[in-house]
Amino acid sequence: MSLRHALLGLLDTGPASGYDLMRTFNSTLSAVWPATQSQVYTDLNRLAEAGQIRVAAEGPRGRKSYEITAAGREELRHWLLEVAPDGYRRNDVLLRVFLLGAVSPSEAREFLRQRHAISGRHRAALEERDAGTDWDDDPLSVYGRLTLEWGKRFMTMQQEWSAWALEQLEKAPPHT
Amino acid sequence: MSLRHALLGLLDTGPASGYDLMRTFNSTLSAVWPATQSQVYTDLNRLAEAGQIRVAAEGPRGRKSYEITAAGREELRHWLLEVAPDGYRRNDVLLRVFLLGAVSPSEAREFLRQRHAISGRHRAALEERDAGTDWDDDPLSVYGRLTLEWGKRFMTMQQEWSAWALEQLEKAPPHT
DNA sequence: CTCCCACGTTCCAGTATTGACACGTCGCGG
DNA sequence: CCGCGACGTGTCAATACTGGAACGTGGGAG
Structure with missing residues (x-):
């Protein structure tokens, strides 16, 4: 349901083609709302119909540059x-973790050690991305920075x- | 995809009916992996077929008590x-937040204030649930406590x- | 003893999402 | 000038998920 809104949001910053939007999804947006190419194109058509x-x-090459309409805005x-947002689910x-009782305590501990390591790596990657980006003061930059910070805090929390x-x-x- | 594994995990702690499992999903598990009744029953049938x-x-009253098999374990x-877990997506x-540039700065701030308040409420609710539960040392209790703590930390982080x-x-x- | 509610299962139509395949074209490096 | 990699769009089948309706039954409260 939200993919269509994500597309509207991106188009609100200026016209773009399905291909352009696709690329945005695969880079910036993939961590927050993943989408496949087929879904992007089908939803663009549905938004146009609507x-x-x-x-x-x-x-x-058959490129269609879409722009948002008043109804879309x-x-x-x-x-x-x-x-109301769904919030975090799933x-x-x-x-x-909840079902970890199905394996031995030492395997459960190993699982958590893995998660610890992985969170650390993700956190470092986000840190690096933050440092490597030159943030502007346009809306996408400002709000993009906020979401990135959320990611960093999330990873830290998990670690x-x-x-x-x-x-x-x-x-x-746990006592069996 | 994971619903089936969640069902396996629950059945690993002992036999249960679809109805029993449903209730577990609607109470304890709903925050982590929501599922509707229809999905639970259809997936139970598929697991049985497999x-x-x-x-x-x-x-x-036609109640079927399911148990996990060796293949299931x-x-x-x-x-x-x-x-490999998907981790956090969607x-x-x-x-x-990322698309907040589509509304005025003051509306964006209001949005964040709302989120702050809601996170606080959720956190309080989890806190209360923690205090109101008498934790045992059986696996579901131990690991359940870990996931609850995750929730509390998540809400704190968001706040x-x-x-x-x-x-x-x-x-x-943001500069327009 | 009766009624109602909780127990219990199944089916269905509609939408979302995935992953793959098919197909055509501009443009630039060699 | 030619080929190939990036640009660009579309379609399909399969699975996941949602929400609701339908239907029957046992057991305990009054």
Whole structure:
């Protein structure tokens, strides 16, 4: 459902083709809302049918440059401010943790050690990306920086949590 | 894909009916991996077809008590320890933040204030749930406590982040 | 003893998402 | 001037997920 809103949001910053949008999804947005190429194109067509975007210009190899319409802006605004977010749902790492009783305590500890290491790596990668980007003061840059910071804090939290969880398990292993 | 593994994991702790599993999903597990009733029942049938669970007993009103089989335990173990988790993907709150340039700076700030408040409420609710549970030392209790702690830390992180983000916006509002 | 609610399962239509395949074209490096 | 890699779009089948409806039953409260 939200892919269409993501597309509206991107088009709100200026016209773009499906291909352009695709690339944005595969780079910046993939961590927050992944999408495949087929979905992007089908949803663009649906948005056009719904009159929320329109083909502004056709370019070289069948390229269609889309732009957002007034109705699209309306819908985007509504979704941003008035539709209650789902929030976080569906976390397959946490699901595994919950079910870790199915393996031995030492395997469970190893699992947590792995998570600790992985969170650290992700955190470092985000740190690097932050440092390697020259942030501007345009909206996408400002709000992009906020989401990146969220990611860094998230990874830090996970790292601290897994260290803590490991301690807990060493202190009081589950009684079978 | 993971729903089936969640079911296997729950059945690994003892036999249960679809109805029982449903209830577990609607209470404990809903925050980590939501599932509707129809999905639970269809996946139970598929697991049975695949020979990973089996009907252990039939009860009163057509009740089927399922138990995990050796093949099921094998699959569960494999998924837990050898399949790389997706980790965190798809966050519609963060997606909104990223696209917040579509509304006015003051509306964006209001959005963050809302998130701050909501995170606080969720955190309090988890805190309360923690205090109101008498934790045992059986696996589901031990690992359940770890996931609950993750939730608390997540909410705390979000609260701190939104306060920080708000500050950033006040300090340097996006330039249109 | 009766009624109602919780127990219990199944089916279905619609949408979302994935992954792959198919197909055509501009443009530039060699 | 030729080929190939990037540009660019579309379609399909399969699976995941949602929301709702339908249907039947046992057991305990009154």
